[in-house]
Amino acid sequence: xxxxxxxxxxxxxxxxxxxxxxxxxxxxxxxxxxxxxxxxxxxxxxxxxxxxxxxxxxxxxxxxxxxxxxxxxxxxxxxxxxxxxxxxxxxxxxxxxxxxxxxxxxxxxxxxxxxxxxxxxxxxxxxxxxxxxxxxxxxxxxxxxxxxxxxxxxxxxxxxxxxxxxxxxxxxxxxxxxxxxxxxxxxxxxxxxxxxxxxxxxxxxxxxxxxxxxxxxxxxxxxxxxxxxxxxxxxxxxxxxxxxxxxxxxxxxxxxxxxxxxxxxxxxxxxxxxxxxxxxxxxxxxxxxxxxxxxxxxxxxxxxxxxxxxxxxxxxxxxxxxxxxxxxxxxxxxxxxxxxxxxxxxxxxxxxxxxxxxxxxxxxxxxxxxxxxxxxxxxxxxxxxxxxxxxxxxxxxxxxxxxxxxxxxxxxxxxxxxxxxxxxxxxxxxxxxxxxxxxxxxxxxxxxxxxxx
Numbered sequence: 001x002x003x004x005x006x007x008x009x010x011x012x013x014x015x016x017x018x019x020x021x022x023x024x025x026x027x028x029x030x031x032x033x034x035x036x037x038x039x040x041x042x043x044x045x046x047x048x049x050x051x052x053x054x055x056x057x058x059x060x061x062x063x064x065x066x067x068x069x070x071x072x073x074x075x076x077x078x079x080x081x082x083x084x085x086x087x088x089x090x091x092x093x094x095x096x097x098x099x100x101x102x103x104x105x106x107x108x109x110x111x112x113x114x115x116x117x118x119x120x121x122x123x124x125x126x127x128x129x130x131x132x133x134x135x136x137x138x139x140x141x142x143x144x145x146x147x148x149x150x151x152x153x154x155x156x157x158x159x160x161x162x163x164x165x166x167x168x169x170x171x172x173x174x175x176x177x178x179x180x181x182x183x184x185x186x187x188x189x190x191x192x193x194x195x196x197x198x199x200x201x202x203x204x205x206x207x208x209x210x211x212x213x214x215x216x217x218x219x220x221x222x223x224x225x226x227x228x229x230x231x232x233x234x235x236x237x238x239x240x241x242x243x244x245x246x247x248x249x250x251x252x253x254x255x256x257x258x259x260x261x262x263x264x265x266x267x268x269x270x271x272x273x274x275x276x277x278x279x280x281x282x283x284x285x286x287x288x289x290x291x292x293x294x295x296x297x298x299x300x301x302x303x304x305x306x307x308x309x310x311x312x313x314x315x316x317x318x319x320x321x322x323x324x325x326x327x328x329x330x331x332x333x334x335x336x337x338x339x340x341x342x343x344x345x346x347x348x349x350x351x352x353x354x355x356x357x358x359x360x361x362x363x364x365x366x367x368x369x370x371x372x373x374x375x376x377x378x379x380x381x382x383x384x385x386x387x388x389x390x391x392x393x394x395x396x397x398x399x400x401x402x403x404x405x406x407x408x409x410x411x412x413x414x415x416x417x418x419x420x421x422x423x424x425x426x427x428x429x430x431x432x433x434x435x436x437x438x439x440x441x442x443x444x445x446x447x448x449x450x451x452x453x
Contacts, residue, residue: 013131013316058351060160061386061422062301063149065309066294066336067136068358070316073372074380075364075401076325078104079122088364088400091322099391107329110337111382116391117340117349118384119452123395123404126411127360127376131316136359137309138186139415139442147186147431149418150194150307152441155431156424161304163257167194168300170293170310187433194307261303264292271295275338278331289313289328294335298342301352306422315358319369332356340384353386353421355414364400378404381414386421388452412446420448 073090075081080094080103094103097115104112104120111118128134128141135141138148147155150167159166185192264272278291293310300308312335313328336356343349361379362372378397384390395407416426419441426448430438 013318058302058348060157060304060306061351061353062305063153063307063353063355063386063418063422064297064301064339065137065149065307066354066356067133067309067311068313068315068332068356069133069288069311070131070314070358071360071362071374071379072315072358073317073321073325073362074122074378074397075362076105076321076372077108077329078120078380078382079397079401080105081364081399081401084364084400087366090366092325102391102393105329107325108333110333114337114341117344118382119388119390119392119394121381121383121394121409121414122378122397123406123408124357124361124379124381124411124414125377125404125408127379129360129374129376131359133359135411136357137184139412141411145186145433147188147192148184148194149415150309151185151188151192152419152431153306153422153424154192154194155188156429157306157422159304160306161257164261164300164304165195165258166305167307168305168309169194169196170296170308187439188431189434194309257303261299262296264295264299267295267299271342274342276331276334278335289331291331291335291338294339295342298339298346298352302346302348317362317371318367318373319371321362321366321371323370336382336384343385349385350387351385353388353418354384355381355418356383357381361401364402375402377402378408381409383414383417383452386418388417388421392451394449394451409449410446412442413449416442416446416448417452420453 075088076090076092080092081089082094082103083089093106095106095109095112096103097112099115102115102120104115126135126141132141134146138146140146148167150169154166157166184194260266272292272295275295276291279289288311293312297308297310312332315328317324336354340349340354343352343354358379360374360376363375365372367373378401395409396405397403398405419426419429424441426441426446430440433439
């Protein structure tokens with residue numbers, strides 16, 4: 001197993017660790033048995049080739065999911081309640097955007113200037129009240145047996161490039177899954193667990209010693225470590241004794257394509273400055289506020305990934321909501337706006353769908369600690385790219401932001417839309433469960449959002 005040592009994780013309000021939280025699923029979370037993944041995905045190689053032949057621009061369709069773990073306060077972001085009492089409205093004002101009639105929170109001035117390129121959903125419903133990520137990361141809220149989108153796309157579409165996994169997650173993995181040990185691939189099995197650069201099972205005696213997550217941030221050190229690891233494997237004869245899929249697995253971890261995609265030094269400094277660095281302070285949240293993940297996600301989909309998930313910050317603000325918002329929301333504004341603009345400038349905006357959301361919203365009434373508590377009744381999302389109809393607001397909430405008023409939108413509807421953007425018809429596409437029975441990607445009653453596609 002390729003081992004890159006990590007740091008001790010902190011926790012959410014209910015004691016659930018953030019790494020465990022992200023490991024359970026998502027568009028692309030969890031470790032992976034790489035040889036098994038490659039072997040299982042080989043059946044879709046011909047379909048991937050067909051996709052490359054038919055597509056233009058990027059050459060394939062992809063999704064980037066920015067997960068706001070902990071539950072962001074929707075009424076302080078893109079659904080400001082300007083006419084509500086202060087104990088509900090909070091401390092932030094709304095500002096105009098470049099689309100007449102649409103106003104969003106003042107901490108998102110960059111997004112306000114490019115609202116024509118995004119869509120805000122103010123009426124996401126169907127969440128649960130605890131820190132469970134199922135509905136946000138798989139589309140469903142009934143547990144971890146449902147494969148995440150990255151796993152489903154890996155099964156249905158295969159790899160675009162054999163040197164790059166179809167699904168990747170940029171957040172650290174954990175060996176502990178709080179809601180079961182079947183992993184983010186659900187009933188598709190371990191062969192379809194998405195890959196994380198932090199680790200991947202290849203061969204138990206292959207350990208990349210001395211590379212911590214801090215050193216992983218140094219891309220040059222990482223590339224040198226990969227090169228040294230590959231040379232040692234070649235010299236020892238390990239490579240020669242592996243079968244084809246094992247060699248491909250080592251290739252993914254040590255060779256050029258993936259390593260080069262992770263090397264941000266290849267980007268112009270001006271572009272890196274546009275994305276920003278985020279927070280590099282040695283605090284519990286520091287590693288989760290890095291804006292270079294947004295640029296890395298774009299590089300990974302260009303390299304061939306179909307699905308990339310990243311997590312930005314921790315949004316479980318039961319206290320100090322407005323202080324934390326002033327710190328984190330401007331960084332989120334910078335990262336998301338830079339990503340959407342970059343995709344547009346590179347001519348691949350229609351090929352890559354971006355979704356930004358968390359697992360639930362926050363209470364309308366501000367508590368005694370100047371925080372907002374869990375509120376599963378309604379939350380928000382931002383979508384961009386994917387050829388979607390942007391420059392609009394979908395849905396609305398009541399005066400206090402407590403419930404959906406118009407056009408409630410379910411997580412599965414958003415997933416149906418994202419699958420559609422990737423060329424997958426949720427009304428016909430199926431994946432086999434553990435008994436070999438075909439299972440649809442979303443429940444039959446849910447369709448893609450007509451407002452967006």
